[in-house]
Amino acid sequence: MPDRFAASDAPALPLHLIETGSLDTWLQGQDARVRAWVTASGFTGALNTALMVPGADGTPEAALAGYGTAGQRARQRFALAGALPGLAPGTYHIASGLPSDAATTEALGWLLAGYQFTRYSAGTAVQKTLVAPDGVDAARIEVLAAAEALTRDLVNTPASDMGPEALEAAARDLANTHGASIEVITGEALLEQNFPMIHAVGRAAEQAPRLIDMRWGDTGPMLTLVGKGVCFDTGGLNLKPSASMGIMKKDMGGAANTLGLAQAIMALGLPVRLRLLIPAVENSVAGNSFRPGDILTSRKGLTVEINNTDAEGRLVLADALAYADEETPDLMISMATLTGAARVAVGPDLAPFYTDAEDFAAALSQAAPGAADPVWRMPFHDPYEPMIEPGIADLDNAPAGGFAGSITAALFLRRFTGQAARYAHFDIYSWQPKPEPGRSKGGLMQGPRAILGALPQVLEL
Template identity: 45%
Template sequence: MQGLVEHRRGARAVALIPVSADQLEAQLASLGDAARQWVQAQGFKPDAGALIAVPAEDGSTRCVLAGVGSRRDDVYALASLPLRLPAGDYRLATDTLDPVAAALGWTLGSYQFTRYRKARRAPARLSIDSATWKAVAPLAEAVYRVRDLVNTPTQDMGPAELCGHMQELASEHGAKFREWVGDQLLKANFPTIHAVGRASHRPPRLAELTWGKKGPHVVIIGKGVCFDTGGLDIKPADGMRWMKKDMGGAAHAIALAGLIMRTRLPIRLTLLVPAVENAIAGNAYRPGEVITTRAGITVEIDNTDAEGRLVLCDAISYAAEQKPDLLLDFATLTGAARVALGPDLPGVFANRDDLADSLLEAGRVTQDPLWRMPLWRPYLTLLESSIADIANAGASRHAGAITAALYLERFVPESLPWVHLDVYSWNDGERPGKPKGGEAQGLRAYYAFLQRRYG
């Protein structure tokens, strides 16, 4: 975990003092006249991201003032500092920030993806006590897992590698693992997963991890489309450029499962990841074909680029057969959700108001925002087929995120509490604590929700 170090007795760390405008004068007074005159002479203002090192008499750094502006309670208040401060160890010398939130933001801002090139520099390290470490480490590890999985290109993160990562996680936590590969999917009655992935040179898979012997049963499903060309309804170049991230739902599901197992949440867990590449070849599935799904519902293929809902529907049907207490699915499902909500707000669809309310509250508490979207069932008419029970898409471009969620809901029994998250899994640009590339969105909120529900 980058950017944090557990405090060691006697270890030296530079004092780091976060300040906002209403705190600056009192803080300068506590440092003495010489320090106050130095800071004022440099024209320091405590805006978010502002920094000033205050020298000691011997020329060393006595402390660092870090402006937080109006973001004093923001988990990202210090997130820009690890890659801007000189390398070394720092310690919070004030109780004005929550230490767990500050440490989490610090390590999120320390992240660098180093699989294919060296880190541009070592991050400055925040020295924290053991209690803070215990609280922060599992969350940061889970976020890093999502980022690493999504950032890895498909050449090294195809269906086998994605499921292999899941198998390693199972071994680490004493969970059971199995998978269905290639034509085994047809024999086991997962026809839509097979149909979407059969054109790739790397066979489609469904991986299953099971953990825990007591407690309510929770099933988590993640869309694992490791690359999406769009199939025969091929995407344009700019739409295909970042499709390595189309397994972002699986990355979230795997990371959440790892977080649950690491902290030993008292539940029985099943993790399901349908892992495929939506490729183009002579045996690719075609627009106009009809597939009979695991649930026996027939689906007409209107668009081969609406593949995520197809791989998910068989996994959802399999999960429903186990009659769990709760079903959660994560998917980079629709561009329509991004048009509606932008890149930062994952869209939550839930078939129970209490589930949606609890998740939104968890998002507010953890500063990991979510936004509820409606399951507006009259829009099911947009998925009507003249020859099958339902189509996977339709001619209208209206309400694309909603119709995708409604398609999934068709495979969820009314009696089963279910939540679907349409998540972007990506940062388009650099921001403090949110580097460009793969991103965990809603992950901390979901974990807080599960802690409250089952902890």
């Protein structure tokens, strides 16, 4: 992924962004040769189109990118990225037509559009690089693009190469890069150190379950991230149908997003004490799989009746959240590809979040548009609490009835918090179902850019 901008002094072709309806005005300032070429091409400035403009010797001397209308741009997150397929390989600088309030988003979209997942195929070596537009924080945008590349790579890697061991290795690589410390509790040690639900969910897999615990920073407010690391989810004994199992390599998307967010926080040098916890497991089928009807006792002491082994993500998160909560962080965030109900509610593009912290909710909503990272607040609706109380145990991991599935899952997780000054849960999809400009089909970062934008206000950085 070309997640860096070209040097500011690099030879670069001028790129003009042309809105629909403004082409004639731009052409008035051009010579007859350029006017004739552009007119003959049929280029109109429509969104997702581009035109190379040749010089007298036939080699490109400039390029035009269709910028559509304001209404069209509102329906596409990265408008400029849609023109990249029509541009020739090379280096460009934006010469005209870019609104200053869109420069950061469009520059980020350009970098994200260059992402390729090449672990199993050579990909293409075509490079279309951009000189960072004037007035943008190029270094920050590069950090965000690199964080997304890490997240996408982790999610896109199949479980054959991204099991709990490989997820641990990825966390160790990140820790080594940024001078963070890391500890991992594995296998039977989870029982010895009181993480019974992480152990129960992962014990049937060939690779042992584990809890990854990374720390970075010595001063500032404490920020704790907890990411669901279910590296593959068969559904357990409540086996998923094949159609639902097809993309379950992405069920560690919460872990991938928290790793990407942690990378960005460390690369930007934010003045926080960062902690990242990832319960890494595979939900597999074997003779020692946990069963429907089992009752598990969590780290916090709350008992949980298992009414569906396919509702395993909340179980591993619960033990990790209880552990994180013991340190009373200033802000604790969990991220997980937790429920299909969230996708029914808001679709694949929005990242729903739950929080009782009004300052964090307001800061997120304010930061998200500028970060090109849409989020949507969902309610911790207290009247639904009885739905997660089965009677035979303290909690039910899969309430019957099918109503409010994302909300009841969030309420379940909230039961394992209470000491943290603020808690927020993100029920993300972490997957792009079809390619869009700046967003290739496959793994996706959802929420971290909005979170990064909100942190300075909430934690007074």
